[in-house]
Amino acid sequence: xxxxxxxxxxxxxxxxxxxxxxxxxxxxxxxxxxxxxxxxxxxxxxxxxxxxxxxxxxxxxxxxxxxxxxxxxxxxxxxxxxxxxxxxxxxxxxxxxxxxxxxxxxxxxxxxxxx
Amino acid sequence: xxxxxxxxxxxxxxxxxxxxxxxxxxxxxxxxxxxxxxxxxxxxxxxxxxxxxxxxxxxxxxxxxxxxxxxxxxxxxxxxxxxxxxxxxxxxxxxxxxxxxxxxxxxxxxxxx
Numbered sequence: 001x002x003x004x005x006x007x008x009x010x011x012x013x014x015x016x017x018x019x020x021x022x023x024x025x026x027x028x029x030x031x032x033x034x035x036x037x038x039x040x041x042x043x044x045x046x047x048x049x050x051x052x053x054x055x056x057x058x059x060x061x062x063x064x065x066x067x068x069x070x071x072x073x074x075x076x077x078x079x080x081x082x083x084x085x086x087x088x089x090x091x092x093x094x095x096x097x098x099x100x101x102x103x104x105x106x107x108x109x110x111x112x113x114x115x
Numbered sequence: 116x117x118x119x120x121x122x123x124x125x126x127x128x129x130x131x132x133x134x135x136x137x138x139x140x141x142x143x144x145x146x147x148x149x150x151x152x153x154x155x156x157x158x159x160x161x162x163x164x165x166x167x168x169x170x171x172x173x174x175x176x177x178x179x180x181x182x183x184x185x186x187x188x189x190x191x192x193x194x195x196x197x198x199x200x201x202x203x204x205x206x207x208x209x210x211x212x213x214x215x216x217x218x219x220x221x222x223x224x225x226x227x228x
Contacts, residue, residue: 004158033215042220043159043204056215090158103149104216106158 002027004093004107012113018079021110023091025072031055031096032074033104034066037088046089049074050096078112086114118142119207121219128195129227136190136222138205147208148181148188149216152201159204163190195226 005024013019025032034046045058049068066076072093078085088111092104119140128134138148145167151159165172165181165188172179178191192199202223206216 035218043206043218045215045217048215092158103161103164106160108156108158 004091004105006089006091006107006110008110009108010111010113012115013081014115015081015083017081018077019081019112021076021078021089021091021112023074023076023093023107025074025091025093026105029093029095029105030072031094032068032072033092033094034074034076035090035092036060037090037109038086043090046076081114083114086112088112119205119217119219121203121205121222123222124220125223125225127225127227130196132195134192134195134199134224134226136203136205136224138188138190138219140186140207143186143207143209143217144211145181145183145207146210148179149206149208150177150179150188150190151204151206151218153204153221154201162203192224195224197226197228200224200226 007022031050033048035043036046037043046060047054047066048056052068063079068074088109090106090109092106094104121138147164147166149164150162152162153159163172163174163179165179167183176193180189202221204221205219208216
């Protein structure tokens with residue numbers, strides 16, 4: 001089975017711009033979660049999508065949004081970029097059956113640099 | 116407030132020794148605790164999961180313990196090798212979290228030959 005793929009792998013943007021990141025989950029996985037990873041804060045949960053619906057949301061401003069398509073692929077959008085948005089953005093997929101055990105399979109991440 | 120902490124940012128040990136990493140949490144009612152390995156430039160990779168009613172779990176050279184009274188999990192790598200050098204993350208799934216994980220900031224393990 002192919003793993004989780006994320007595109008692009010690297011992005012450089014300037015303040016005020018917006019960016020869209022893409023994630024393709026493992027085949028058969030219906031849940032996609034997004035995380036932001038920075039050296040200071042570590043891995044922080046952004047949101048989770050399951051069957052095209054946002055099931056959970058972390059504590060991030062409304063500039064961060066996402067969506068999921070019928071084929072479970074997901075996109076994450078950040079508008080009005082700030083310097084502090086520079087981070088590694090990780091996507092993780094899981095079966096998302098709703099059972100409390102939820103092993104997540106992570107993609108390689110997208111490294112976003114905001115100048 | 117709720118916290119999950121890995122109290123060592125870095126740990127250096129000699130090859131062949133046992134590495135022990137610590138994960139502490141406060142104000143959570145845990146359902147599961149997971150350990151992940153992350154190499155530079157890569158996403159985390161799942162290693163082990165332990166449930167709240169389990170004391171210990173093993174997988175090859177890895178061992179995880181979970182003490183809900185102390186609110187602590189220990190992660191052991193026995194007979195460590197330089198290839199074990201990586202950042203190790205603990206992640207807590209707590210009751211009511213609907214399956215989402217709260218991660219610690221990680222411990223960077225370096226195993227010297």
